[in-house]
Amino acid sequence: MKRMEPLPLKNVEMTDGLMRRMQRLVREQVVGYQWEVLNDRVEGAAQSHAIENFRIAAGRAEGEYIGVIFRDSDLYKWLEATAYCVEVFRDEQLEALADEACRLIGLAQGPDGYINTYYTLKEPSGRFTTLQQGHELYCAGHFFEAATAYFHATGKRAILDTACRFADYLVRVFGTGEGQIPGYP
Numbered sequence: 001m002k003r004m005e006p007l008p009l010k011n012v013e014m015t016d017g018l019m020r021r022m023q024r025l026v027r028e029q030v031v032g033y034q035w036e037v038l039n040d041r042v043e044g045a046a047q048s049h050a051i052e053n054f055r056i057a058a059g060r061a062e063g064e065y066i067g068v069i070f071r072d073s074d075l076y077k078w079l080e081a082t083a084y085c086v087e088v089f090r091d092e093q094l095e096a097l098a099d100e101a102c103r104l105i106g107l108a109q110g111p112d113g114y115i116n117t118y119y120t121l122k123e124p125s126g127r128f129t130t131l132q133q134g135h136e137l138y139c140a141g142h143f144f145e146a147a148t149a150y151f152h153a154t155g156k157r158a159i160l161d162t163a164c165r166f167a168d169y170l171v172r173v174f175g176t177g178e179g180q181i182p183g184y185p
Helices: 017-038 050-057 072-089 092-108 117-121 136-154 158-173
Strands: none
Touching: 017 072, 017 092, 050 072, 050 092, 050 117, 072 092, 072 136, 092 136, 092 158, 136 158
């Protein structure tokens, strides 16, 4: 049986039509706007506090967690979208913003590999106690997708290494062995 390999986005160019217009819209308007929202710099928009939560968890700012329990996923989804834009458009300015986000995520990672600003800041003893409602593994999944996409787009390993440390932590925590959690999201 012949195995199919996906084409890298950089090897596919849409020159016209709806998909090209959507690519440009996301690159030229959406990801920049989302970055401003994540940083609470859009007047009239609901407070996100996503970047600030990471800054606090990283020890770069003082304050308390603000937002819904799954707020981290907003930054991860932005990073994944940005990775696709960087791969298609090779935008150094956008890549620099993404590098900044990657550094911040890495700084917020605990020594054991865990990353989740809600549980780090608001409920440290609540890790993995409510898998259905806690969204920890949901956020982790979005992080792994974002880290993989960013590595694929740029070849930069830092965020992928951060994701691997987190995945290694999850492998230690979940399973059927003694002291492990036999759970799933």
